[in-house]
Amino acid sequence: xxxxxxxxxxxxxxxxxxxxxxxxxxxxxxxxxxxxxxxxxxxxxxxxxxxxxxxxxxxxxxxxxxxxxxxxxxxxxxxxxxxxxxxxxxxxxxxxxxxxxxxxxxxxxxxxxxxxxxxxxxxxxxxxxxxxxxxxxxxxxxxxxxxxxxxxxxxxxxxxxxxxxxxxxxxxxxxxxxxxxxxxxxxxxxxxxxxxxxxxxxxxxxxxxxxxxxxxxxxxxxxxxxxxxxxxxxxxxxxxxxxx
Numbered sequence: 001x002x003x004x005x006x007x008x009x010x011x012x013x014x015x016x017x018x019x020x021x022x023x024x025x026x027x028x029x030x031x032x033x034x035x036x037x038x039x040x041x042x043x044x045x046x047x048x049x050x051x052x053x054x055x056x057x058x059x060x061x062x063x064x065x066x067x068x069x070x071x072x073x074x075x076x077x078x079x080x081x082x083x084x085x086x087x088x089x090x091x092x093x094x095x096x097x098x099x100x101x102x103x104x105x106x107x108x109x110x111x112x113x114x115x116x117x118x119x120x121x122x123x124x125x126x127x128x129x130x131x132x133x134x135x136x137x138x139x140x141x142x143x144x145x146x147x148x149x150x151x152x153x154x155x156x157x158x159x160x161x162x163x164x165x166x167x168x169x170x171x172x173x174x175x176x177x178x179x180x181x182x183x184x185x186x187x188x189x190x191x192x193x194x195x196x197x198x199x200x201x202x203x204x205x206x207x208x209x210x211x212x213x214x215x216x217x218x219x220x221x222x223x224x225x226x227x228x229x230x231x232x233x234x235x236x237x238x239x240x241x242x243x244x
Contacts, residue, residue, distance in 0.1 A: 181242030
């Protein structure tokens with residue numbers, strides 16, 4: 001375990017609900033792996049992903065190269081600096097792939113699972129994106145997606161996110177994934193509101209009061225978010241698992 005991984009492990013319980021939910025879900029899915037060797041996971045859009053840090057799996061990070069314009073402004077995609085530091089921080093990184101998943105050249109059935117966290121809403125060609133993800137997963141594997149909850153959070157008006165192509169409703173995401181997976185589970189996650197928003201603010205020793213409020217808010221939001229899987233309103237995310 002690297003120092004970075006230890007820091008992440010030690011502070012996990014005070015992190016935002018979305019992060020805690022995703023990591024716990026992925027750990028449960030990894031524990032269903034019946035193969036003797038470590039599960040190979042492709043982390044799509046995982047340039048700086050905290051979701052697969054220190055998990056008991058072999059992780060391949062895939063992301064597009066960072067370009068000028070919106071991607072650069074929003075810190076999306078790989079840069080030379082990110083590439084240079086990833087493997088120093090992470091002990092479970094097997095490989096790094098700089099590629100657009102909609103133009104994937106990866107071999108079919110080359111990974112046991114795929115993780116795709118808050119990425120699909122950025123993709124114009126979402127159908128080919130999901131199709132290519134499905135193709136690289138071995139039989140019996142799974143893909144785990146999260147994305148904003150379009151049944152409640154609309155990407156429109158003055159607060160529109162310029163890099164989001166769409167926000168899916170539950171039915172839309174279900175229909176898309178069912179085209180390429182044998183079975184699909186889509187549900188709502190993370191109660192939104194003031195505690196979720198406060199909890200997303202960064203921690204800093206220079207701002208102890210704000211940091212305490214964020215930690216407290218994350219703990220409250222964790223309790224608020226229990227049992228919201230079927231609640232479409234005032235929930236921030238959709239979580240979807242596609243099984244092959």
